[in-house]
Amino acid sequence: MAGNRNPDVDAWFERYDNPQKDLVQAVREVILGADERVTEAVKWQAPTFVYRGNLxxxxxxxxxxxxxxxxxxxxxxxPSGLLEGTGETSRVAKFLDPDDLDAKADALRGLVAAWIESKG
Structure with a gap:
């Protein structure tokens, strides 16, 4: 478990009632485990990952x-094509199940690393 977890996000998960809860938690662990400088907060009523801005x-x-x-x-x-969308700004990554997350985890870590590098 990553040391950069936020108790506010833990509390959010305690209240979170969704069939994808375990998979959301697993995605959370991949992102927080990718780099200890990434932190998290509850923004817009959802867990948000942060490093020198909202990731x-x-x-x-x-x-x-x-x-x-x-x-x-x-x-x-x-480079792996993980992100979907054609808007000018945002993109979405989708994870279908634990196997899908396993297959995409390296690409997800790569996005975290690219974000951190872009923030200097």
């Missing part, structure tokens, strides 16, 4: 899969 937030109402919105994902290099 990504969960869509907590998604029940078919886990959706993680990268606030400025359009600016991040995404």
């Amino acid at each position: 990504a937030s969960f869509y907590p109402k998604s029940k078919a899969h886990v959706s993680l919105m990268f606030h400025t994902g359009a600016t991040l290099p995404d």
